[in-house]
Amino acid sequence: MTKKEKIDLRKLTPGSLEAREKGCKCPVLDNKDMPDDLKIVSSLCKIHWKEFFPKEKKKD
Numbered sequence: 635m636t637k638k639e640k641i642d643l644r645k646l647t648p649g650s651l652e653a654r655e656k657g658c659k660c661p662v663l664d665n666k667d668m669p670d671d672l673k674i675v676s677s678l679c680k681i682h683w684k685e686f687f688p689k690e691k692k693k694d
């Protein structure tokens with residue numbers, strides 16, 4: 635196992651510059667004034683969306 639320095643993308647703040655550099659699609663302006671626990675998550679964002687709506691149950 636290799637232990638590269640892996641950032642937990644989901645911990646990045648939605649809409650933050652750092653997150654967006656990693657591919658976050660969450661709205662920037664809408665989140666600017668929001669507290670951390672009330673960030674708006676876009677369904678287009680592969681980083682944050684899944685965590686907030688974990689309805690994808692892959693149990694076959």
Ligand SMILES: [Zn+2]
Binds near residue numbers: 658
């Ligand atoms: Zn995001």
